[in-house]
Amino acid sequence: MMSVTPKPLEGIRVLDLTRIISGPYCTRLLADCGAEVFKIEPVGGEYMRVKEPMKVGKSTYFGHFNAGKKSVEIDFRSVNDLAAIRKLAATCDVVVENFRPGVVRDLGLDFATLASGRKDLVYCSISGFGQSGPRARHPAYAPILHALSGHDLAAMSYAEDVGKPFRTGIWYADLIGGLFAFSAIQTALIGQLRHGIGQYIDVALMDSMINLLVLEMQEAQTPSAFERWLATPVRAADGHVIAVPITGRIFERLADLTGHPEWKQDTRFNTQLEREKNWPALMALVEKWTSERSAADCEAAMMEAGIPCARYQTVSEAIHDEQVIARALMSDVGEGAGAFKVANLPFLLSGTPLAVGPRVPEPGEHTKDVLDLFRSSAGQDQNP
Incomplete structure (x- = not known):
């Protein structure tokens, strides 16, 4: 000890x-x-x-x-x-x-x-x-x-x-x-x-x-060539979740989990740069999947698949979260x-x-x- x-x-x-x-x-x-x-x-x-x-x-x-x-x-x-x-x-x-x-x-x-x-x-x-x-x-x-x-x-x-x-x-x-x-x-x-x-x-x-x-400080001095991607909440059946399938490997896991392997060949999403440019379109597709499931189920399924995801918790829920405990x-x-x-x-x-x-x-x-x-x-x- x-x-x-x-x-x-x-x-x-x-x-x-x-x-x-x-x-x-x-x-x-x-x-x-x-x-x-x-x-x-x-x-x-x-x-x-x-x-x-x-x-x-x-x-x-x-x-x-x-x-x-x-x-x-x-x-x-x-x-x-x-x-x-x-x-x-x-x-x-x-x-x-x-x-x-x-x-x-x-x-x-x-x-x-x-x-x-x-x-x-x-x-x-x-x-x-x-x-x-x-x-x-x-x-x-x-x-x-x-x-x-x-x-x-x-x-x-x-x-x-x-x-x-x-x-x-x-x-x-x-x-x-x-x-x-x-x-x-x-x-x-x-x-x-x-x-x-x-x-x-x-x-x-x-x-x-x-x-x-x-980043905002640097953008103010040297703006990016295109609009940056923004972490975007998506609807679940009983609330909202946020997922960040930004890297290639994580995106491929997302495509498999949601039953859309064809996303991997979609030119809007098949490189990280293209995913960032087309983030709103990607999140709209993800939302079709999340909106049919509870926030807790979305989080559990994505995290199990190695996809960063979280449901939105209240402060009361957060201070009683199992990780916090x-x-x-x-x-x-x-x-x-x-x-x-x-x-x-x-x-x-x-x-x-x-x-x-x-x-x-x-x-x-x-x-x-x-x-x-x-x-x-x-x-x-x-x-x-």
Whole structure:
């Protein structure tokens, strides 16, 4: 039996000055990897604590991003509390913030202040547009960045009979920005450990979104000679499936499975280039076969034949999928009626389980233990 090694970031302390989604997601992943994360919240707790959906009076949305952390409440108007946070920061390896550019400087919690007298601090700022440039101080929620980055018009161009960009409720920009911050911090920590030098990290959600649009970015500069093929859903008897018979061998399997070996000689489909050019015609033929069968039967038959295929699942179905269960992706957070499931990190380490923390801290739960010593030495409280 393999012995369990310590989590990779055990011993790393993180001052978490973040809120909403991008920053808390980044710092939760750091906590999953073993870091001790001090989440600094305003008096009464962060706004997201009352964000639906709620379970037993507590936000599971907030809990998803903040499980496994230590909660410290402060009055951001208090000179004494801010001084205490600066002293706490001096004991931390990493600081993460996602305020609008300029706010942490006004609070005295910026990189220049916290790195004074030390050279090893890793400090990460996450913002909509980055810390410099003409848009730097513009407010930015995820949908704004989806629109400006080109993502939404690219997605619209792939849809059929759509006259305006789609509505969205999935905050890609926040999540991908949090992931890039997570990876940047660990890269900087390797440099800190190897060279003794910290880093100031500037993560922009706009930059993160543009990084997703790889082919679209290249197409914008050098358009393809013909319209590219697009992965296309086809109807099943009770829903939809998607199949990708793009290579020659997979296409031949598809022709045999559907009872149409003559497709192999069809000049529209007998090379990969021709299949790509005539993809809508191929999918129309495939749909005649899939529409007579259930989505589950289509998936099972095609996958058995070695043809990439999937039925469309709801999120509820996906988190209970046999593959998700087999990989133990979901962890329970909380207890009893208040328990809910959260996705673990999307990678496994051979010697170290990296499950999400088992509980969400109460507002200010760790304030006394963490800050009392620093508050007592921070000087007399003043409220500007």
